[in-house]
Amino acid sequence: MRIFGKRSGHSPVMNDLPALTLDDAGIILGCSDAGESLLGYRSEELVRAHISELIPQLEEIPLMKGNEINPRLSFLCRCGHPFRTLDRNGNPFPCELHLFELGNASRRTLRIILRPRTPS
Numbered sequence: 528m529r530i531f532g533k534r535s536g537h538s539p540v541m542n543d544l545p546a547l548t549l550d551d552a553g554i555i556l557g558c559s560d561a562g563e564s565l566l567g568y569r570s571e572e573l574v575r576a577h578i579s580e581l582i583p584q585l586e587e588i589p590l591m592k593g594n595e596i597n598p599r600l601s602f603l604c605r606c607g608h609p610f611r612t613l614d615r616n617g618n619p620f621p622c623e624l625h626l627f628e629l630g631n632a633s634r635r636t637l638r639i640i641l642r643p644r645t646p647s
Contacts, residue, residue, distance in 0.1 A: 551591045551635040553578040567615030582610050
């Protein structure tokens with residue numbers, strides 16, 4: 528299932544961002560081409576996996592609190608907190624996350640944009 532990108536007919540600009548689309552329980556629904564390149568997976572391999580398989584810290588932090596994005600997680604994302612992210616080979620690298628709720632009448636979906644941090 529492609530949520531956005533060249534293959535679904537949407538703007539290729541969105542495909543330039545490493546991003547994952549999730550349901551409110553953290554199940555991956557899709558991955559951008561740039562996300563595939565960053566993580567080393569094809570989108571089809573990630574669909575139905577839980578986000579904590581890529582970002583282990585998100586096993587301990589719920590994405591949602593009630594009907595809203597978890598305020599603590601939202602704060603960490605706004606602060607540029609580095610989340611340990613794992614590629615296909617299990618190699619960790621730090622990423623800042625940008626979390627957005629997508630407008631969707633049929634079900635709540637979220638998009639996480641991954642921004643790898645480079646050593647300073």
